[in-house]
Amino acid sequence: MDKKTINLGFIEKIPLGQGFCFIVEKDEIAVFRPRSGGLYAIQNRCPHRRGPLAEGVCDAQTVICPYHGHKFCLQTGKGSEAGEEVRVFPAREEEGEILVDIGT
Numbered sequence: 001m002d003k004k005t006i007n008l009g010f011i012e013k014i015p016l017g018q019g020f021c022f023i024v025e026k027d028e029i030a031v032f033r034p035r036s037g038g039l040y041a042i043q044n045r046c047p048h049r050r051g052p053l054a055e056g057v058c059d060a061q062t063v064i065c066p067y068h069g070h071k072f073c074l075q076t077g078k079g080s081e082a083g084e085e086v087r088v089f090p091a092r093e094e095e096g097e098i099l100v101d102i103g104t
């Protein structure tokens, strides 16, 4: 599949230290803006029971699912429970806007 970059708009849409769910071509992508810096995008639905990860608590490296507390690495998508993993989408900020690569 070819790489495609999507512009999700101004970074201020995401409060510092939180996540925000964007609908991108019928997929839900959770974008996080940790207080320590950086920008991360992962699939929004938790592989356990579809918890909305964008509503979870995040720190510099992980997000905790709001439903049952499973943790996911924002960089690799690896989960705290065996076999659980979420998709990761490369994300960056350019001139105050959020760019995410999908389809990779």
Ligand code: FES
Binding pocket: 046, 047, 048, 049, 050, 051, 065, 066, 067, 068, 069, 070
């Ligand atoms: S739905 Fe995410 S931990 Fe259960």
